[in-house]
Amino acid sequence: MNAGGIVLRPARNGDADAIAAVHRAAFGASGEADLVAALSRDGDIVLSMVAASGDTIVGSAVYSRLLIDGANKNAIALAPVGVLPERQRQGIGGALIRGSHRVLAASGESLIFVLGDPAYYSRFGFSQDAAKAYQTPYDGPHMMALKLGGNAPERGAVAYAKAFADLA
Numbered sequence: 120m121n122a123g124g125i126v127l128r129p130a131r132n133g134d135a136d137a138i139a140a141v142h143r144a145a146f147g148a149s150g151e152a153d154l155v156a157a158l159s160r161d162g163d164i165v166l167s168m169v170a171a172s173g174d175t176i177v178g179s180a181v182y183s184r185l186l187i188d189g190a191n192k193n194a195i196a197l198a199p200v201g202v203l204p205e206r207q208r209q210g211i212g213g214a215l216i217r218g219s220h221r222v223l224a225a226s227g228e229s230l231i232f233v234l235g236d237p238a239y240y241s242r243f244g245f246s247q248d249a250a251k252a253y254q255t256p257y258d259g260p261h262m263m264a265l266k267l268g269g270n271a272p273e274r275g276a277v278a279y280a281k282a283f284a285d286l287a
């Protein structure tokens with residue numbers, strides 16, 4: 120995928136430091152970079168998508184496995200997503216998220232949860248209403264869900280990957 124000189128691709132071996140640097144710069148703190156490292160160490164990442172401009176990774180979106188009622192029902196969490204501050208508001212975050220969702224839908228993933236600003240995530244189809252049928256550790260106005268396919272579970276209790284609990 121290539122939009123405006125930005126290439127979207129799954130992360131490769133050797134990208135970890137650049138991905139961490141993107142999240143540290145985007146969030147101005149190391150918590151999100153640490154989360155990505157822990158998710159990776161635990162084998163819980165379903166898709167790590169990067170946006171690259173030449174040899175530079177400028178954006179990262181990480182999707183990790185969730186369990187619904189204790190089972191793998193092809194549901195995932197989007198967290199974190201970040202773009203280098205100097206490259207924000209150029210459509211990179213949107214391209215990353217939309218491109219990731221095409222890849223995830225094609226690989227049979229069914230349902231994505233995200234905790235964030237509804238004003239931003241609603242443009243990708245996430246909705247607070249769609250999240251209401253599930254119980255998550257982060258229930259509230261910032262919890263949103265997006266069904267990718269007809270095989271999505273209709274309801275259930277959501278358990279995030281272990282790294283999220285370790286972060287709290």
Ligand SMILES: CC(C)(COP(=O)(O)OP(=O)(O)OC[C@H]1O[C@@H](n2cnc3c(N)ncnc32)[C@H](O)[C@@H]1OP(=O)(O)O)[C@@H](O)C(=O)NCCC(=O)NCCS
Nearest residue numbers: 145200201202207208209210211212213234235236238239
């Ligand atoms: C959120 C983020 C990934 C978006 O990436 P991006 O490449 O800047 O996004 P896009 O260019 O595709 O879209 C920009 C639009 O998103 C909106 N937007 C960006 N961040 C937003 C936010 N936190 N809340 C609401 N809207 C936001 C703006 O309206 C902007 O539109 P505008 O330029 O017309 O004002 C990026 O801004 C970022 O890394 N922020 C810091 C980390 C962060 O907060 N991550 C999300 C945690 S839930």
